[in-house]
Amino acid sequence: MIESLLVANRGEIARRIIRTAKRLGIRAIAVHSEADAGLPFVTEADEAVCVGPANPAQSYRNVEAILAAAKSTGAQAIHPGYGFLSENADFARTVEASGLIWVGPRADAITAMGDKINARNLMAAAGVPVAPGTTDPAADLAAAVAAAAEIGYPVMVKAAAGGGGMGMGVATDETALRTEYDKVRSFAERMFGDGSVLIERYFPRVRHVEVQILGLADGRVVALGERECSVQRRNQKLVEESPSPAVSPELRGRFLAAAVRAGEAVGYRNAGTVECLLDPATNEFFFLEMNTRLQVEHPVTELVYGVDLVEEQLRVAAGLAPTFDPDALAPRGHAIELRINAEDPKRFLPGPGAIKTWVEPTGEGVRVDSGYIEGNTVTPFYDSLMAKLIVSGATRAEAIERAKAAVAAFELAGPKNNLPFFAELLENEEFLSGDYDTGIVSRMR
Template identity: 90%
Template sequence: MIESLLVANRGEIARRIIRTARRLGVRAIAVHSEVDADLPFVREADEAVCVGPANPAQSYRNTEAILAAAASTGAQAIHPGYGFLSENADFARTVEASGLIWVGPGADAISAMGDKINARNLMAAAGVPVAPGTTEPAADLTAALAAAGEIGYPVMVKAAAGGGGMGMGVAADEDALRTEYDKVRAFAERMFGDGSVLIERYFPRVRHVEVQILGLADGRVVALGERECSVQRRNQKLVEESPSPAVSPELRERLLAAAVRAGEAVDYRNAGTVECLLVPGTDEFFFLEMNTRLQVEHPVTELVYGLDLVEEQLRVAAGLAPTFDPDALSPRGHAIELRINAEDPKRFLPGPGVIKTWVEPTGEGVRVDSGYVEGNTVTPFYDSLMAKLVVYADTRPEAIARARTAVADFALAGPKNNLPFFTELLDNQEFTAGTYDTTLITRMR
């Protein structure tokens, strides 16, 4: 097993990784920005290094500062968590070139899946279903209009290098495409340094279902079930559950097989997620993208499969066999994750501030992965996620009931928060029936 691990991240995911590292006897090293010095993950690490000011470009995305911290602390490996540098192929290569272990997929796999157009083409060649769309970037508006004419409106306009729900727009006709193309291209150039644009068929009513995969040290790729991620605002997830209430046993078999093929196509190692769009009522699904990292919503898979995915990541990176038998995977029960964000519950706009009250719910089947405690400040410099409230039970109705109680028992004051939204959602008929899709929040609001 790896002996010392630098966690190149912050907040709840850094705290989550550190918890597993310390359980395994691995020395955990945190890096932090100046404004994060008082957060729990810094105190709970065996060692901590300040890598710069609040601006992520000067701290959590500062490759030189992070590698210097690894060198000064004698770190053997780097775990990037999610976000920041986690899907930066150049950083992964630099880590390995420095003689360190990279806890994640190989840089070539990150590069292959980081460009949405290249990823689509690879998946199509591997026999994974993809939605109708362009096989190369739409170089200009004329090309975009021609592609949309062939695909058929409405279309999704996507930044090829984008991710996390950013850099997307929907065009219902030519006039809308003219506007969205320029908007998405400008955003992509500004945010990702790459203005390449993909045109893809847009499905007005769709479900977002993803498969957790794990590329093992011996070269095999295994699928650890699916997660339903259709409760979204601005194309970003708020709720995840496993298994999906929309997936039949037959469809599950096809989904998981396609995800394994996707991983095998890029010789995938370590944890990753194959995201798909599922057309309601048809059992038809399409590849969306692959996230070459640990997902925010990994706890629901952990609870259903009885695994610690961070431990499995460390074992793969160290060249060790998994803790489980890949040929005897046995999911049980139902898990739901609610993302507790510092944002108002109506418009979902960020509302940072000092946490005056923070009392987490407890009890059977309740898990809270949090990045903050009472007295901490949620700053405007980073993502608004404060904690993940995760519940587990034998059945979905029991999990929903447990989630209602946990939300009611979560005492939180100071920053704005979306707990009232979850109170509303957990009583929503579409959600409780399991018939919802990605437009649910729009209809609720």
């Protein structure tokens, strides 16, 4: 097993990785910005190194500073968490070229899946269902108009290099397409340095379902069930649950088989997620993208399958067998994750600030993965995620009841937060029925 691990991230995910590392007897090393010096992940690590000022480009995305920290602390491996450098193939290559162990997929898999058009084409060749769309970037507006006419409106206009729900727009006709194309292209050039645009069929009523995969050290790819991620705002997830209430055993078999094929098509190793769109009217699903990293919502899979995905990541990176029997994977019970963000519960706009009260709920089936404690300050420099409230039960109904109690018991004052939204959602008849889609939040608002 790896003996020392540098966590190239911050907040709740850094704290969560450090927790597993220390349980396994691995020396845990944190890197942090000047703005994060007082956060729990820094104080809980065995060693911590400041890598720059608040600006992520000068700290958490500063490759030279992170590698220097790894060298000065004698780190053996680097875990990138999610976001920041986690899906940066050049960083993965640089880590390995420096003689360190990269806790993630191979750089060529990151590259292959990093471009949505290339990923679509690879998946189609591997027999994974893909939605009707362009096989090459729409080079200009005329090409986008022609593609949309062939696909049929409405269409989704997407940044080929984007991720995390960013760089997307819906066009219901040619006039809207002209506006959205320019908007998405400009955003993509600014944010990703790549203005390539993909045109794809848009499904007005759709569910977002993803499959957790793990590429093992022996070359096998296994699937650890699906997660329902349809409660979203601005195409970004707020709630995830496993198993999905929309997925039958037969459909689950198809989902998992497709996800394994997707992983095998790129020789996938370590943890990853195959994201899909599910048409509830037909039970057809289509490949959306592959996230070549650990997901924010990985805890629901951990609770349903009884595994520690960070431990499994470390074992794969070290060339070790998993702790579980890949041929005997079976879900037990139900788990739900609520993302507690520093944002107002109506318009979901960021509201950072000093935390005056922070009391986490406890009890059977309640887990909180948090990045903050009372007295910390949520700054405006990073994502608004403060904590993840994860609940589990023998059934979905039991998990929901525990979620209601946990939301009510979570005492949080200072920054704006979305706990009131979750209290509302957990009483919403559409959500309670399990028959909901990605439009549920907009219908609530």
